Amino acid sequence: MTDQSSAAAAPIIIITDLVKQFGRFAALRGVSAEFAPRRMYAILGDNGAGKTTLLRVLAGLSRPTRGSVSMLGTTDLRAICRHVGYMAHPSLLYDELSGTENLRYFARLYEIEGRQRCASVISAVGVDPLLPRPIAQYSQGMRQKISLARAILHDPQVLLLDEPFSNVDVHSARDIGARLAQMRDAGKTIFVVTHQSSLLESLADEFVWMQAGQIVTRTPHLLPVEAR
Numbered sequence: 001m002t003d004q005s006s007a008a009a010a011p012i013i014i015i016t017d018l019v020k021q022f023g024r025f026a027a028l029r030g031v032s033a034e035f036a037p038r039r040m041y042a043i044l045g046d047n048g049a050g051k052t053t054l055l056r057v058l059a060g061l062s063r064p065t066r067g068s069v070s071m072l073g074t075t076d077l078r079a080i081c082r083h084v085g086y087m088a089h090p091s092l093l094y095d096e097l098s099g100t101e102n103l104r105y106f107a108r109l110y111e112i113e114g115r116q117r118c119a120s121v122i123s124a125v126g127v128d129p130l131l132p133r134p135i136a137q138y139s140q141g142m143r144q145k146i147s148l149a150r151a152i153l154h155d156p157q158v159l160l161l162d163e164p165f166s167n168v169d170v171h172s173a174r175d176i177g178a179r180l181a182q183m184r185d186a187g188k189t190i191f192v193v194t195h196q197s198s199l200l201e202s203l204a205d206e207f208v209w210m211q212a213g214q215i216v217t218r219t220p221h222l223l224p225v226e227a228r
Contacts, residue, residue, distance in 0.1 A: 009037055011036055011037075012036065012037035013058065013071045014034050015031055016067055016068045018032070018066075018068070018069065020053050027053040032067075035189070037187075038184065038187050038188070039205040040203060041191045041205065042207045043055070044195075044207060044210070045210035049212065050214070055160045071084070082156070084156050084157070085154065086160045087161040089162045089163045089166060092150070093143065094135065095134060099142070100115075100119065100122060103146070103149060107153060112153065118153070124179070125146070125148050125176075125179055126179065140172075141169055141176075144168050145172070145175075148179075152183070157187075157189065158188070158191075160191050161191065163193055165199055173199050177203050180192065180203065204222075206218060206220055
C-alpha cells in the first residue's frame with residue numbers, strides 16, 4: 001500500500017450527486033465522493049449494488065441521468081479518454097488473433113506506433129509476447145492479462161477494472177494483483193471492481209463498499225462481513 005501522503009493531494013476524481021437510471025430502476029442513487037490520485041481503490045458490494053455502472057460512468061461509456069463527474073480537472077470525460085484505461089468484465093478480445101496481434105490492432109486505434117510498445121506491455125502483465133497461439137487457446141488467466149494489457153496500452157493515468165480476477169486461478173489472480181500494485185506505485189490511480197476482495201487485502205489503499213446504488217462505507221482496511 002502507498003503511504004498516506006497521497007491522501008492529501010488534490011482529488012483526481014470528484015463525483016457529485018450522481019444518479020443513473022435505467023427506466024424506473026436507479027442503478028446509482030445520489031453518489032458523491034472524492035478520490036485522491038496514485039491510489040488503488042477496491043470497489044466492493046453485492047450484485048446490483050451499482051459497481052459496474054459507476055465504473056462505466058467514470059469511463060465515459062454511460063451518461064449520468066443527473067449529477068456530475070470531474071476527472072483530471074474536467075467534466076468532459078470524452079476529452080480525457082486517452083488518459084483513462086477501461087477493462088470490461090468480458091475480455092473484448094479477438095479470439096482468432098494472438099495476444100500480440102490483438103494489441104497491435106488496438107494500438108492502431110490509439111494511433112500508437114511500433115511493435116516494441118505492444119511487446120513491452122504484454123511482458124509487463126506477465127505473458128510471453130512471442131506466444132503465437134490465438135487467444136481462443138489461452139487460459140482464462142492469460143486472457144485476463146491480455147485484457148489488462150489492452151487497458152494500459154496507451155499509458156493511462158486512471159485505470160478502471162471490472163472483475164479482473166474473474167474465473168482466474170489463484171496464482172494468476174495474485175500475479176495480476178501484484179502487477180496492479182506496481183502500476184499504482186508508478187503513479188497510476190486504479191479502481192478495481194471485484195467480488196474477491198481478499199486478493200487486494202494487502203494491496204489496496206482503500207476499500208469502498210456500495211449498496212443499492214450508494215457508497216455506504218470507505219475504509220483503509222478490509223472489514224469483516226458483519227462490520228460492513
